Amino acid sequence: QKEVEQDPGPLSVPEGAIVSLNCTYSNSAFQYFMWYRQYSRKGPELLMYTYSSGNKEDGRFTAQVDKSSKYISLFIRDSQPSDSATYLCAMKVQGAQKLVFGQGTRLTINP
Amino acid sequence: NAGVTQTPKFQVLKTGQSMTLQCAQDMNHNSMYWYRQDPGMGLRLIYYSASEGTTDKGEVPNGYNVSRLNKREFSLRLESAAPSQTSVYFCASRKQGVDYEQYFGPGTRLTVT
Numbered sequence A: 001q002k003e004v005e006q007d008p009g010p011l012s013v014p015e016g017a018i019v020s021l022n023c024t025y026s027n028s029a030f031q032y033f034m035w036y037r038q039y040s041r042k043g044p045e046l047l048m049y050t051y052s053s054g055n056k057e058d059g060r061f062t063a064q065v066d067k068s069s070k071y072i073s074l075f076i077r078d079s080q081p082s083d084s085a086t087y088l089c090a091m092k093v094q095g096a097q098k099l100v101f102g103q104g105t106r107l108t109i110n111p
Numbered sequence B: 001n002a003g004v005t006q007t008p009k010f011q012v013l014k015t016g017q018s019m020t021l022q023c024a025q026d027m028n029h030n031s032m033y034w035y036r037q038d039p040g041m042g043l044r045l046i047y048y049s050a051s052e053g054t055t056d057k058g059e060v061p062n063g064y065n066v067s068r069l070n071k072r073e074f075s076l077r078l079e080s081a082a083p084s085q086t087s088v089y090f091c092a093s094r095k096q097g098v099d100y101e102q103y104f105g106p107g108t109r110l111t112v113t
Helices: none
Strands: A004-006 A011-014 A019-025 A030-038 A045-051 A054-058 A061-066 A071-076 A085-093 A105-110 B004-007 B010-013 B019-025 B031-038 B042-049 B064-068 B074-078 B087-094 B108-112
Touching: A004 A085, A011 A019, A019 A085, A019 A105, A030 A061, A045 A054, A045 A061, A045 A071, A071 A085, B004 B087, B010 B019, B019 B031, B019 B087, B019 B108, B031 B064, B031 B074, B042 B064, B042 B074, B074 B087
Parallel strands: A011 A105, B010 B108
Antiparallel strands: A004 A019, A019 A071, A030 A045, A030 A085, A054 A061, A061 A071, A085 A105, B004 B019, B019 B074, B031 B042, B031 B087, B064 B074, B087 B108
């Protein structure tokens, strides 16, 4: 079993919809929870991060961490075609060198 | 400020050939990483370098070697390429003390026939 599991999709929704992306994990030592966005044929870029548990909001994006369930989510409100990308969750133990990535979910927002 | 640069962008090799993927960063970051990305597999860590002069194996190191040439540059070498090494390779770097963010290069698309 992988340390981090993410449904690879693909996920296709109409413009304006609310999108929910999720990851589960097995390592209770993870303290940093990140979402990276990767456009086609580009490198990933950090979208949001959360330290420990709770919610974090940035514009149309909200990241949630539920450590009791070992479950993290990224919500995108009022989705736009420019949000079409692959979204990768990533997690890290504090002080460790390595990030552990999920498989990535390919998202398409249809105009 | 170019960030993380990688060369080449594309490469086709025959089985058994060797090559070196180059990576450089101009952000004065201590840590550098090499990943491969395959469909449905996410990003898998090949090797990393926590600081100049040190390298360590990641999740999938077999068939690869690395060199941390100086603080800026971290190269990945395939000594005898195999079709299973067909992938997209990403280099990344991280600022010391910032746990959550790695900066990625644009990637190298490698095909081994």
